[in-house]
Amino acid sequence: MSQKQKTIKNEITLSGVGLHTGNKVTMTFKPAPVNHGYAFVRVDLEGEPVIEASADYVVNTQRGTNLEKRGVHVNTSEHVLAACVALGIDNISIEINAPEPPIMDGSSKHFIEALEKAGIEEQDADIEVYVVKDVISYKDEESGSEIILMPSDEYQITTMVDFGTKVLGTQNATLNSLADFKEEIADARTFSFLHELEMLLDNNLIKGGDLNNAIVYVDKEISEATMDKLKKAFNKESLTVKPNGILDNLTLRWANEAARHKLLDVIGDLALVGTRIQGKVIANKPGHLVNTVFAKKLRKIIKKEKRNNVPTYDLNQPPLMDIHQIMDVLPHRPPFLLIDRIIELSDKHVVGMKNVTMNENFFVGHFPGAPVMPGVLQVEAMAQCGGVLVLSTVPDPENYLTYFMKMDNVKFKQKVLPGDTLIFKAELISPIRRGICHMQSYGYANGKLVVEAELMAQIAKKPKE
Incomplete structure (x- = not known):
């Protein structure tokens, strides 16, 4: 528990x-x-x-x-x-x-x-x-x-x-x-050595000190001038050194x-x-x-x-939402629908998945000889996961659209290649208010963090046709 x-x-x-x-x-x-x-x-x-x-x-x-x-x-x-x-x-x-x-x-x-x-x-x-x-x-x-x-x-x-x-x-x-x-x-209680105390007094520090809030270990001979300074600083008429080397009559609460x-x-x-x-x-x-x-x-x-705490999920289990259910919620459609499954969904987080294949539309022009998934599309995929999260808060998600408002601290850690399985996790930074979703998002592939970003999106009613 x-x-x-x-x-x-x-x-x-x-x-x-x-x-x-x-x-x-x-x-x-x-x-x-x-x-x-x-x-x-x-x-x-x-x-x-x-x-x-x-x-x-x-x-x-x-x-x-x-x-x-x-x-x-x-x-x-x-x-x-x-x-x-x-x-x-x-x-x-x-x-x-x-x-x-x-x-x-x-x-x-x-x-x-x-x-x-x-x-x-x-x-x-x-x-x-x-x-x-x-x-x-x-x-x-x-x-x-x-x-x-x-x-x-x-x-x-x-x-x-x-x-x-x-x-x-x-x-x-x-x-x-x-x-x-x-x-x-x-x-x-806090403690000090006499040589440290002299330095502090000479520099006009430790003004609030007295013999009841600091143990003073006397690690050197006390000159008459130093003793006068101590009397004045601690507002005492007389001071002594105990046999155990502690200044004045303060009693240790423990030997250590x-x-x-x-x-x-x-x-x-x-x-x-x-x-x-x-x-x-x-x-x-x-x-x-x-x-x-x-x-x-x-x-x-x-x-x-x-x-780098890569979440693990059994991808052989039936998803919480498949591609058809996702399209019932999100307004995006292929080739710009960038998530295939929703694995987890609560009022504070969402986990989605995308299988990256060689047939992706963007590989045609994005380094066809050495295909790499564009970073902006990784961020878009994370945002779409966040869209599922925020649209889950309204009873009629099909009547809403999601819009980017802001992205901060975007970092790309590893290349995403054909054959990779991307897992996206988005967690709310603050509660959803007025349709605004502020979330921390991460993308993982091959047991590593590949992308992270702080995202903000808003849902709005679809314009009437």
């Missing part, structure tokens, strides 16, 4: 400060429709621009995963996104009135609590899960950071961290199920809290892939850069596999 997509039942608002700006931030989680995914909305800017949580929009990974779309930024997105992934939320709108979400206590705890309070509900659409079948990996040769994704029965993550410092040492953390995230990972937070970051960064993942992640020395580069690589792999 397929799982359903989920969103939240009610909107809910949190307030806090941005880690790097120090400005007060209000963030509101709102329900979103099916197939919406995760998206940030900058309500403080004119037009309330939307930035989808996509690896395609990552522009900077210094001190967080920062997104930009058309000049609009959202910074340190990972803690919020990790909470959404952990709770199985597929669609949500995240409105913020600043460039970054509130840091809260530096973990995902408060986001988890808010989303649970808002309630989670199923939606009327199946979820899309990328099931890992082969090992996928990426290694940054300069830093030695590496991420490996391998097959598994569910989404699992292991992180191993080693910053080459005595104070932190080598740590690892494992999450065997997202169901355990709330108890085992959500409370893990740093590794757990890195695991949290991995989940948040891989949310930018844009689909649920079924596989085991092993991340050695992860960081936002390697995480997001891997997310981009995985996103491309998924997109390519989806394009």
